[in-house]
Amino acid sequence: xxxRMSIPAKIVLYTFLVIVVIITFxxxxxxxxxxxxTNMEIAGGGVNPFPATFAKLFTGDATIxxxxxxxxxxxxxxxxxxxxKGNFFGYTLNSTFVSLLTVFFVVLFxxxxxxxxxxxxxxxxxxxxxxxxxxxxxxxxxxxxxxxLRITTKVGINNxxxxxxxxxxxxxxxxxxLTMGYIKTISTELDQAARIxxxxxxxxxxxxxxxxxxxxxxxxxxxxxxxxxxNYLLPxxxxxxxxxxxxxxxxxxxxxxxxxxxxxxxxxxxxxxMLAVMPMLILFIAMNRTFVEGITAGAVKG
Amino acid sequence: MAEIRLExxxxxxxxxHALRSLDLVIRDHEFMVLLGPSGCGKTTLLRLIAxxxxxxxxxxxxxxxxxxxxxxxxxxxxxxxxxxxxxxxLNVFKxxxxxxxxxxxxxxxxxxxxxxxxxxxxxxxxxxxxPRQLSGGQKQRTALARAMVRDPAVFLFDEPLSNLDPKxxxxxxxxxxxxxxxxxxxxxxxxxxxxxxxxxxxxxVVMEEGMIRQIGTPAEIYNEPNSVYVAGFVGxxxxxxxxxxxxxxxxxxxxxxxxTEFTVPKSLIPEEQYRNESGKKIIAAVRPEDFRLIPxxxxxxxxxxxxxxxxxxxxxxxxxxxxxAGGVVFTAVFQNHTExxxxxxxxxxLDPSRIHLFDSESKLSxxxxxxxxxxxxxxL
Numbered sequence: 170x171x172x173r174m175s176i177p178a179k180i181v182l183y184t185f186l187v188i189v190v191i192i193t194f195x196x197x198x199x200x201x202x203x204x205x206x207t208n209m210e211i212a213g214g215g216v217n218p219f220p221a222t223f224a225k226l227f228t229g230d231a232t233i234x235x236x237x238x239x240x241x242x243x244x245x246x247x248x249x250x251x252x253x254k255g256n257f258f259g260y261t262l263n264s265t266f267v268s269l270l271t272v273f274f275v276v277l278f279x280x281x282x283x284x285x286x287x288x289x290x291x292x293x294x295x296x297x298x299x300x301x302x303x304x305x306x307x308x309x310x311x312x313x314x315x316x317x318l319r320i321t322t323k324v325g326i327n328n329x330x331x332x333x334x335x336x337x338x339x340x341x342x343x344x345x346x347l348t349m350g351y352i353k354t355i356s357t358e359l360d361q362a363a364r365i366x367x368x369x370x371x372x373x374x375x376x377x378x379x380x381x382x383x384x385x386x387x388x389x390x391x392x393x394x395x396x397x398x399x400n401y402l403l404p405x406x407x408x409x410x411x412x413x414x415x416x417x418x419x420x421x422x423x424x425x426x427x428x429x430x431x432x433x434x435x436x437x438x439x440x441x442x443m444l445a446v447m448p449m450l451i452l453f454i455a456m457n458r459t460f461v462e463g464i465t466a467g468a469v470k471g
Numbered sequence: 472m473a474e475i476r477l478e479x480x481x482x483x484x485x486x487x488h489a490l491r492s493l494d495l496v497i498r499d500h501e502f503m504v505l506l507g508p509s510g511c512g513k514t515t516l517l518r519l520i521a522x523x524x525x526x527x528x529x530x531x532x533x534x535x536x537x538x539x540x541x542x543x544x545x546x547x548x549x550x551x552x553x554x555x556x557x558x559x560x561l562n563v564f565k566x567x568x569x570x571x572x573x574x575x576x577x578x579x580x581x582x583x584x585x586x587x588x589x590x591x592x593x594x595x596x597x598x599x600x601x602p603r604q605l606s607g608g609q610k611q612r613t614a615l616a617r618a619m620v621r622d623p624a625v626f627l628f629d630e631p632l633s634n635l636d637p638k639x640x641x642x643x644x645x646x647x648x649x650x651x652x653x654x655x656x657x658x659x660x661x662x663x664x665x666x667x668x669x670x671x672x673x674x675x676v677v678m679e680e681g682m683i684r685q686i687g688t689p690a691e692i693y694n695e696p697n698s699v700y701v702a703g704f705v706g707x708x709x710x711x712x713x714x715x716x717x718x719x720x721x722x723x724x725x726x727x728x729x730x731t732e733f734t735v736p737k738s739l740i741p742e743e744q745y746r747n748e749s750g751k752k753i754i755a756a757v758r759p760e761d762f763r764l765i766p767x768x769x770x771x772x773x774x775x776x777x778x779x780x781x782x783x784x785x786x787x788x789x790x791x792x793x794x795x796a797g798g799v800v801f802t803a804v805f806q807n808h809t810e811x812x813x814x815x816x817x818x819x820x821l822d823p824s825r826i827h828l829f830d831s832e833s834k835l836s837x838x839x840x841x842x843x844x845x846x847x848x849x850x851l
Contacts, residue, residue: 361523362556366617367544367573376569380560 197446204239204439211435239440243424257420257444264417264445267333267404268397274337275344275393276386283348283382284374288360301342313339318406327407329414335407336397344389351385352378391456395449417445473533473547473624473657474499475520480529482515482681489515491681492529499534502651502658504668507678508704513661516678517627520659522546533624544573549618550627553634555610557602557617563589564598567616574621588616592646608639615643615650626650628660632667644670665705669693677701699754699834702827708759708791710827711801715755717828719745726826728755730797731776733823740828740837753837754829759791761825762803764811765818775820778803783813794819 174182198218203211205220222238225231234241243257285291286298317339321331355378363373379386404416415423421441424434475497482490490512497503505513518524519531522543531538538546549570550556557566564585571581589595592612602610611631618626628647632640648671651658662668668675669689677684677692677700685692685701696702702710715728723734724745733755765775778796785791789804790811796819803819811817828837 356554356556358552358554358556359558361518361521362550362552362558363569364523365521365543365548365550366570372573377558381558383560 200439200442200446203435204443205236206436206439208434208436211439239436240444243437243440243444257417257441260415260417260420261444261448263329263414264398267329267336267416268394270330270333271336271340271397272390272393274333275340276390278337279340279344279348279389280379280382280386281374283345283352284378286345287349287352288357288373288378289370301345305342314402314406317403321407327410329408332404332407332416333397335403336400340393340396344393347389348382348385351382355381387456391452394452398445398449417441421445474535475625475657475659476530476532476535477516477520478530478532480516480519480531481527482512482519482524483527488681490519490526493681493683495676495683495686497657497659499657500655502648502660502671502673504672504675505659505661505678506663506665506668506675506704508663510680511678512681513663513678514629515681517550517629517659517661520625521548521550521627544570546625547621547623548625548627549621549623550629551611551614551618551631553630555602555614555634557610557613559602562599562601563594563605563613563616566602566613567598567620569617570621584620585616588620591619592616606639607635608642611635611639611643612646615646619650619654624656626654626656626658628658628662630662631660632662632664647671665707669705677704679704695836695838696827697836697838699756699829702756702829702836706758708802708804710756710758713755713757713799713801714831715753715828717745717749717751717753719749726753726755726823726828728797729776729799729801731774731821733774733821733826735823735826735828738838739824739826744837752831754831754834756827756829757801757821757825759802759804760789761821762794762805763820763822764805764809765820767818774823775818777816778819780811780813780815780817783811 202218202220205222207221210221220236222231222236226233226236282301286294286301317335321327321335324331326334359377359381360373363377368376399418400416401418401422405419405422408415408419421438424438424441475495477493477495477497480490480493480495481488493512493516505516507513515524519526522531522538522541526539533546558569561569567585567588568581571584576584585598586595589598592615594609594612594616597605597609597613602613605613614631631647632643635643644667647658647660651671660667660671672689674686674688675692676686679700685697687695692701692705696705696710699712703712713728715726717724717726717740719725720734722742724737724740724742726733726735776796778794780792781795781800782793783790785807787807789807790809792803792805792811794801794803794817805811829835830837
């Protein structure tokens with residue numbers, strides 16, 4: 170239902186929203202313009218949002234290639250640090266691989282475990298359920314990072330695959346509860362119909378529950394993908410020894426400390442940041458509707 | 472084709488006894504309706520037959536074979552649900568094809584069979600639609616098609632009409648009756664609607680609190696209810712119950728209620744009962760349509776009494792009236808267009824053979840008390 174509002178109330182509301190939008194967009198806008206500037210321009214400060222190259226384009230003193238110089242550098246291998254190459258194309262592939270793998274694990278096992286908890290009956294079910302719940306109250310990240318690193322080092326999975334495994338393992342129980350809530354809204358009549366129509370407990374999940382929980386799983390996939398894509402702490406530690414097999418976000422930060430001659434190459438960082446942010450931005454704009462529907466579908470019976 | 476035999480079947484849900492040791496034989500090709508209010512265990516019974524629930528104790532046998540531990544699919548049963556139970560993510564074709572895919576049929580065989588079934592139920596034009604694009608009637612037709620498609624030995628229906636609008640209810644009800652005639656398989660149908668039960672059933676099982684109250688043909692259930700419970704549950708408007716007194720008068724049984732004495736036929740009550748218990752209280756019951764109005768012009772017959780008309784409701788085919796006689800208020804149904812006015816007094820006749828008599832303590836029919844126990848398959 171659409172809310173009816175008086176005009177003054179609308180003005181207040183929209184003013185507030187516009188301010189929020191501006192505050193949210195300023196850093197993004199700054200990053201975008203800075204990614205076209207030279208390092209000297211950024212270091213020099215000032216309020217001019219437009220890069221000097223931008224004006225030169227019109228006078229003919231610069232080409233389009235000059236404008237995208239920072240981007241070309243981070244891709245061509247010169248955007249890096251002494252001795253190695255800043256291969257942003259490779260980093261993008263790494264990030265994509267890790268994120269997709271994490272999403273695959275999370276979605277598969279969240280759906281399976283939510284189904285078993287919601288529809289199954291087995292000894293120890295309550296205990297396991299509370300165990301899952303308990304994990305929600307233990308702050309993952311900083312507290313668990315040391316034991317996690319010890320384990321991954323011992324097992325020898327300090328690589329992209331291991332990263333996906335750990336990210337899936339620490340994904341948290343909230344996904345489980347969201348999915349359980351969603352499965353609860355699916356009539357058990359369907360389970361019964363499926364059993365009479367020849368489905369086992371497993372094939373009922375595969376043929377009925379899994380396809381029907383697509384909206385909530387889509388939302389979880391999006392959240393998980395974003396989390397994995399933007400994750401910094403864990404990959405930076407797990408992949409510390411490797412310079413080539415690192416993720417996009419980690420690589421961007423590396424541009425700061427490992428910049429040539431010790432100086433931070435902010436211009437390249439900004440270009441790298443834009444590259445790291447763009448895919449998520451596009452994904453979210455495209456999937457906006459699914460995302461919101463999924464969240465609300467879990468909360469309200471559809 | 473299957474005869475279903477339930478032996479000492481019990482089902483407990485934690486502390487709740489859904490079914491208490493129930494014996495029943497559903498004959499091959501029979502249309503058996505399980506009738507009762509919600510919570511009487513009729514749906515649980517259906518699920519036990521289907522194999523969705525496991526019995527706490529007792530056996531479900533199909534043609535003498537114990538079905539315990541046999542998965543629903545291998546029991547060769549099909550079920551139609553109250554909320555249709557269609558898979559929302561699949562279109563009508565795939566919904567109907569679903570059980571055949573489980574049986575690993577070949578795709579072209581599935582297609583042929585689905586088309587044949589859809590044609591029979593007149594739903595070929597909606598095969599590509601998703602369930603949410605269907606009307607209630609189309610949904611239930613699709614559910615029927617999915618049930619029929621693998622030629623099951625037993626059809627189970629769990630209140631299939633309760634989510635349909637009245638017009639569609641009649642259409643689907645007639646369709647189910649037609650299918651029973653042509654498919655010649657065993658139908659077990661759960662409902663709380665006595666009208667549906669009467670119209671569809673070969674035999675009705677009236678249930679209450681996990682127990683069977685009476686088994687019989689619709690006519691038997693209606694004309695010879697074995698207890699106050701069955702008498703009150705079946706029939707609309709409800710049967711009238713009166714606190715009456717019976718006495719033995721020269722070897723005849725006389726029952727007095729509404730200030731009138733009725734000499735009831737000996738077939739209604741065993742002689743030794745009214746002889747031994749003369750003067751005892753008894754429950755007399757009369758169906759509202761068994762009262763007859765005597766016009767002023769006609770000479771009053773025996774067994775008539777004066778009644779005040781308190782209220783009249785026109786219900787299409789009949790006039791539902793609330794009458795009062797001898798300080799007792801009761802319902803009577805007369806033919807439409809009967810000349811009768813609220814506030815007037817009418818003369819009402821009651822044929823004593825239409826009176827039902829129940830023991831005031833056990834609430835069972837005095838007729839049944841004299842008879843042998845009802846056996847598991849409903850025969851006497």
